[in-house]
Amino acid sequence: MSTAQSTPEAISRIRLTRRAAHVPPSATAALDAQAKALIAQGVDVINLTSGEPAFPTVEPAAQAALDAIATDFTRYTPAAGIPELRTATAKFLNRHGTAYEAGQVVITAGAKQALHYAFTTLVEPGDEILIPAPYWVSYPHLAALAGGTLVPVQPAQGSGLKVTADQLRAAVTDRTRVLLLNNPANPSGVVYDRTELAALVQVAIDHDLAIISDEICDHWTFGDAEHVSVAALGPEAAARTLTIGGVSKTFAMTGWRIGWIAAPTPVAQAVTAIQSHTASAPSSISQKAALGALTADLGPELERRRLELDDRRLTTIKALAGIPGVEVAGNPIGAFFLFADVSATYGHTLAGRTITSAADFAELLLTEANVAVIPGADFAAPDHVRISYTVPPDRLAEALTRVADFVARLGSGVA
Numbered sequence: 001m002s003t004a005q006s007t008p009e010a011i012s013r014i015r016l017t018r019r020a021a022h023v024p025p026s027a028t029a030a031l032d033a034q035a036k037a038l039i040a041q042g043v044d045v046i047n048l049t050s051g052e053p054a055f056p057t058v059e060p061a062a063q064a065a066l067d068a069i070a071t072d073f074t075r076y077t078p079a080a081g082i083p084e085l086r087t088a089t090a091k092f093l094n095r096h097g098t099a100y101e102a103g104q105v106v107i108t109a110g111a112k113q114a115l116h117y118a119f120t121t122l123v124e125p126g127d128e129i130l131i132p133a134p135y136w137v138s139y140p141h142l143a144a145l146a147g148g149t150l151v152p153v154q155p156a157q158g159s160g161l162k163v164t165a166d167q168l169r170a171a172v173t174d175r176t177r178v179l180l181l182n183n184p185a186n187p188s189g190v191v192y193d194r195t196e197l198a199a200l201v202q203v204a205i206d207h208d209l210a211i212i213s214d215e216i217c218d219h220w221t222f223g224d225a226e227h228v229s230v231a232a233l234g235p236e237a238a239a240r241t242l243t244i245g246g247v248s249k250t251f252a253m254t255g256w257r258i259g260w261i262a263a264p265t266p267v268a269q270a271v272t273a274i275q276s277h278t279a280s281a282p283s284s285i286s287q288k289a290a291l292g293a294l295t296a297d298l299g300p301e302l303e304r305r306r307l308e309l310d311d312r313r314l315t316t317i318k319a320l321a322g323i324p325g326v327e328v329a330g331n332p333i334g335a336f337f338l339f340a341d342v343s344a345t346y347g348h349t350l351a352g353r354t355i356t357s358a359a360d361f362a363e364l365l366l367t368e369a370n371v372a373v374i375p376g377a378d379f380a381a382p383d384h385v386r387i388s389y390t391v392p393p394d395r396l397a398e399a400l401t402r403v404a405d406f407v408a409r410l411g412s413g414v415a
């Protein structure tokens, strides 16, 4: 007798679309999950895989959310977001020299959803999206969901992990539709300066490409680095750029899920229409929280946090400089990651396992030294691992000692 109950067999008879079947789970999330599973078993793992600063949500955001609940601000909002938040976001973005107005801003459920809308709005099946490598793991899948293909442009040896305008230009085909930039860059922490960025943007202008500029880490620049917003590079740049950002990283609000797209008005209108049918709008409570963050005087607190992360960054760079075989790539002066080339450890054996890839290195480091880092294959950099230095200083110091001991155990010859 058949029942209406869903069984594993019934579920397995559902045929997924090619689109859905070809999207693997995020590699960063997978390693994070592996590390968390070990922690749950009582293993003292230090997790350097995280994509978020380990600070609490800024207080005015939390208070604004509580107020929103207390006043029953719990209904659908306008599809593009509440007007006050769109205005506050435009003002916040314009600190980098752009000239956005509220009507050009759409509030989304995180920068990730903003990116999904951006691809949906710009990319036709078969279109190519140019991107400097290494790049963030979600981009190829977001492009593929829209029917597009990501075309990575690899930096030359000795370039400090930066691609040039000439390299980009050489990769343009008649299918190229979008230039995707992520500055400061995840996973490398590299920051393109104004001149370098302007040269890349000029390629987009010359070939009439749209630009998706993911600036989610705009607050996190260190040393001499300055954040340059692509849409501030002149009217030609602004006219073809979708600026992506959000409160996740700057205000330590990753779980609140508030991001944005700022773009020329027709794009903002198209995105709003899509959002009206897919999400209605982001959470009303989270929008109020984001408004609380954007309108409070948080300058000193954010600067304190930035300097704290800078300390951790410098500690990590210094410690890695003393570890043979783990070589920091490029100049990590942004975001909260650095990328290390571990190819010099290949051929070395520990616990019966020989390292032949950065994935082997990361797995052995986790199982033998209880430190989690992310191998670079999914960032289009298979000889590297990404190290997130956001953990508290004592844990970071302990993790770096463990990495040094681990490499020492690999034996002589790691140079």
Ligand SMILES: Cc1ncc(COP(=O)(O)O)c(C=O)c1O
Residues within 6 Å of the ligand: 051, 109, 110, 111, 112, 113, 136, 182, 186, 214, 216, 245, 246, 247, 248, 254, 258, 259
């Ligand atoms: C480069 C980059 N873009 C976008 C996002 C997504 O951010 P959000 O939490 O706002 O969705 C992340 C998060 O890890 C990121 O690293």
